[in-house]
Amino acid sequence: MSTPILSAHSLVKHFNAGGFGAARKVVRAVDDVSFELAPGETLGVVGESGCGKSTTARLLVQLLKPDSGSVRYEGKVVGPELPLKAFRSKVQMVFQDSFASLNPRMTMIDAVAFGPTVHGVSQSDAIRKAQDLLDRVGLDPARFGGRYAHELSGGQRQRVNIARALAFDPQVIVLDEAVSALDKSVEAQVLNLLMDLRRERGLTYVFISHDLNVVRHISDRVMVMYLGEVAEIGPAESLYGAPCHPYTEALLAAMPSLDPDQRTMEAPLAGDPPNPIDPPSGCRFHTRCARAFGPCSTQIPPSYTVGRSHVAACHLNSVKEHVA
Template sequence: MKTDDTIFPAEDKGGPAQPLLLVQDLRKYFPVRGGLLQKEKKFVHAVDGVSFSVAKGRTLGIVGESGCGKSSTARLVARLMEPDSGSMIFDGEGVAEFGGIAFKDFRRNLQMVFQDSFASLNPRLTIGDTVAYGPQVHGVPRTEAVKRAHALLRRVGLEPSMFASRYPHELSGGQRQRVNIARALAFEPRLVILDEAVAALDKSVQAQVLNLLQELKAEHDLTYLFISHDLHVVHYISDDVMVMYMGQVVEKGPVEAIYENTRHPYTRALLSAVPSMDPDHRTQQPPLAGDPPNPINPPSGCRFRERCPYAEAVCADKIPYLGAVGGNKEHVVACHMNCAASGHSRAVGAPAIEEEVAA
């Protein structure tokens, strides 16, 4: 669907080889309110040095346990929260205070779909007005905005003659989420962040929305940042996967590399916890023991070491860096077992870890 380029310019400044989004060393600490006698300020390390890139036309899936920093990272990228430090480049240009693309233009090129489809919609606006409202605020005449809204509603499977005059409470959860997707696309964005966008839907509706997202991605040349706790869904929709633990990236790579050549013990634990219908591949023992450490005072070295069955002294002494797996620069993992010079007894290759996991 074409629009006036003076209102919604869709530029590709750097070509397909340049990442659409490049995030470097993003950090966000939340202060903890203490008592009157508490002299030292404490902070929750929600996002602690996260760096990644998203290629144009691809989907990056972000996974991890609750509280690992997935949603906080998404909100920092969308600038719904201000980061404490770090930089962000959108199609070769810095964002807002980093110099380059204006904040209003950046926000128009990036849209977000949240988990709670009902809370995301204004209960006093009809569905048609909800989708048309954003473009009108950005200068699109009402007639054109309504026309665009009706076309998008029709594309997401909601016939305007039946749904445009309805209110959010008159729709099902799946229908409301389709409205949220249509509203996001009304700006003709280049990057869409989907934060648990299908988590609240039942499986049949979930599959329909996922297929719709795939079709819209191809039609509108979209790039997705897809956040989910459902590893099956991430496997289906993602091109690349980033695994987070306690505010840090522990493994990142192409989806098949992550699922078939998992290198980090935490990623292995996540995958082993996924239910299987095959009786020969059912998990007999809990993949992880214990609870995540306190995010106010995270462990030294590797933050996963207190729950890792392969932890050694080096894991407490040194922070592992993201290194390439077997020379594959696209697949990186932050684990001392992946570094020959780390001093870990199972470093690089370590057949023992493969044998124990298989056993």
Template sequence: MTTLLEVENLTKHYPVKKGVVLARQVGTVRAVDGVSFRIERGETLAIVGESGCGKSTTARLVLRLIEPTGGTVRFDGQEISGAALRTLRRRVQVVFQDPYASLNPRLRVGDTIAEPMEVHGIGTRESRAARVKELLGLVGLAPFHAQRYPHEFSGGQRQRIGIARALAVQPELIICDEPVSALDVSIQAQVVNLLKDLQRRFGLSYLFIAHDLAVVHHMADRVAVMYLGQIVETAPKRAIFDRPMHPYTRALLSAIPHPDPRRRGMVKPLGGDVPSPMNPPSGCRFHTRCPFVQDRCKAEMPMLRELAPGQQVACHFAEVLPPHEAVAENGMSPVAAQRLALYAAAKARKAAKAA
């Protein structure tokens, strides 16, 4: 595979100012602090972590919806600059988290899907109308839906419209910013399976932002774990679920809910509060909550280093930590396993209906 997107040392710092007339800077919020990753063609990279860790900010930096403080973003080998932004807009699209806020309530669905094609000068009015009908069919909606307004659709249908809009200009990379977190579980299964089907059909690459590890297990090829603006572990999906090496990754896996009341309390929850990105801890940023903390962790920031093929970990003592106890067979809790079974069932029903 060839690299489609390469991000190096991406940084976004927000100045904190005090005063109205003579405002002075009194601090800095380190929202994203030196993030690096790559996405190959046809691959899905999932970025996971707690709320506020910098996942969505990273996605917006890649899209250049906000300007980075530092670092570089290269798409297909070309560094993204002002002159290349228009080309980037066509080759990289986004599916937003909130299907209710991401669509213009004053535009009909057909106009919403056709708008990116108009902006980029693609086709004629007639060919765009035909393309809108084709896209609606691809995402499981009917051609007559083009004449309706967003308020006439459910949340799952609105997210399908958002996906159709993203596909309109035939992008190579789609950034999915928690695209199913606002949907019911059964609808999540349909949307996730739709994204997987579209990836196989068109060879799409995904940057998938999520906090639900069951969804990540179904969608991702590789996983990057973020904590307080930094990536602390990156590895193939199977390695993350089978042999997580960073204490924070282990905590995320252990936090998957378990339906068996006999197991309640067996897994100790992650303690402490997330530190402020305005004043992050010295050394390892996770040391204030880590059950394996040592003096070195408080003084020296660990760097990402490869400890297994394709698995990089930012932890001084990852090699000597006690083995991680899997939460269930195949590294998943029963809740996650049931969620995956639900996805498979939804896909099977769709295939049977098509047949």
């Protein structure tokens, strides 16, 4: 990997779950998450609901402050070495709920122009930029610029949110389930738009989704999260073709298929994820893993190298670790 444009280093985020002193309990939303992003790549992030994907996204863009660990942009620690205002002009986020993301009292042209004006761009220049961006994302500014959020469809609102993120001329965009609320035809249009913008502007994406087919289509690398930790991370084709963590295998086995010869005859994974307030010892997946053995219940698995830029935190890889 080239010098990372954005990296997470041992991020930890716990939320108070009640109690005081020794009896205080916390939800371990993110526990020691680390990864790097190369300029121009797309990292897909997948996992069950509650695994920490969205919390990780908010930590990356500094909407949440980590309990420990750091985020670095081009090698500079955000906060001590890189001011937050400068960082946010380089890293933007698009949220899942396109309606709640927009101010209902603002027209779409004002919503896109608002960010640049806060960062010192004149009102007239910001409006011109907003018009250009609305046009680029497929919305005629003459027709849609004066409308409010409730007057647009979900796909149109999400295009506005993408334009709003682009208004800062960012290098990195974090997309948290940005297309999951859209129907399939609109989803395909927004995905094509995202890929076109990536090529045109050299953008880097963190793409969070529960749709494994979409993630495979858009991502260069994929990170699989389970109960606040990174279970596996590697190149998309390598991870989908030869997963090296039982949890990844279960997720891929649950992917729907139109091929009648590949019907799922039994559930690939049983039970619910453990309580994040009191996660299991050792490997957090061992309570649901059919291949768990001795050390899984007592020893936290390290990240074993299982291929080129491909690592998996599973004890099953201890006997076959190699460097590709």
